[in-house]
Amino acid sequence: MMKFATTSTAGMLVRLKMLLLTGLLLALAIIAPGSGGQSYAQNPLPPFADSWNGVHSFLTYSPNGNYTTSFIQSIAWRYDFGFSVGKFRTVSERHGHVELRYLSEQYTDDELRRIFRDTANMIDFYEERGGVRYADPVYTQVLAAGGVEQEMSSFTALRETYGRDVLANERAIWLAAHELAHQWWGNMVTNRDWTHFWLNEGLASFMASAYKERRFGREEYMKDIAEYRANYEKVRDAGKDRSLVFPDWNRPTREDRTLVYDKGAYVIHLLRQEMGERAFWNGIRRYTRKYFGKSVVTLDFQTEMEAASGKSLRTFFDRWVYLRQS
Ligand SMILES: [Zn+2]
Secondary structure, rough: OOOOOOOOOOEEEEEEEEEEEOOOOEEEEEEEOOOOOHHHOOOOOOOOOEEOOOEEEEEEOOOOOEEEEEEEEEEOOOOOOOOEOOOOOOOOOEOOOOEEEEEEEOOOHHHHHHHHHOHHHHHHHHOOOOOOOOHHHHHHEEEOOOOEEEOOOOOOEEEEEHHHHHOOOOOOOHHHHHHOOOOOOOOEEOOHHHHHHHHHHHHHHHHHHHHHHHHOHHHHHHHHHHHHHHHHHHHOOOOOOOOOOOOOOOOOOOOHHHHHHHHHHHHHHHHHHHOOOOHHHHHHHHHHHEEEEEEEEEHHHHHHHHHOOOOOOOHHHHHHOOOOOO
16 A cells, blocks of 8 residues: 555446455445436446456446446455446456456556556566465556555556556556555555554565566665665654554554655565575565465564574564664
């Protein structure tokens, strides 16, 4: 998550219902097209496209002018649900066991393929580093109006201008890489409560930079790390450094968010240096595999990293995570 905004086209969404069925999540959106009165036979295609978590199941049109669209998701324990509705163009590509879907009102099919060209490689990279396959049969990315930057389960909404940024510079993919990383770290390995939020955001930011390192080289990775560090040091120098495990997360300040995102990612980079390549990535795999589909606290992360390194990391965690004297 970066920040939340609504993504539906104004006026199109009338109401939505969610039903939990045994082992399945079935989500229904009832949408008024603004051109009611037509029968389904006269108007089989709706004047919009939509996207939700999971796989599209069915679409019906009722005589009162409402469309009902439904999506089915086979795994229901995740918390991150959302939807987009708009006059979207949809491009679909298959990558192994995952269908990739790209939606936009603004961009051509060719542009959408270029904007999301890295998605398949990102999935491969996170599967390799996490040691766990992407969990859903579909991953959808929507370029939506407004400032949205929000991961959801099997689905991400990004601001429309993200597309222009990537078309101008193929290296400007940090945001999509960050949000996709949440499909592992955040959505499937989930902090037990918000006080451990840095596990979601620090890891997603770090993994986005690690992907850029794989794709563009070490220099690109180090540029990100330098930025995380500089952002963190600004907060520290202002006397606002705090433990990454917050006593509460009710009203986070701007500085608190910088700590969770930027210091979080920087500290994971420092841990990588501390442990060395082999032990560090073994630890990431141990942690991800063990807690995939479960919730975590910071001690779970520390314990798995220690098991991979074969030594105590207490001094490191005290200094960098908890901000206390060993
Ligand atoms: Zn995030």
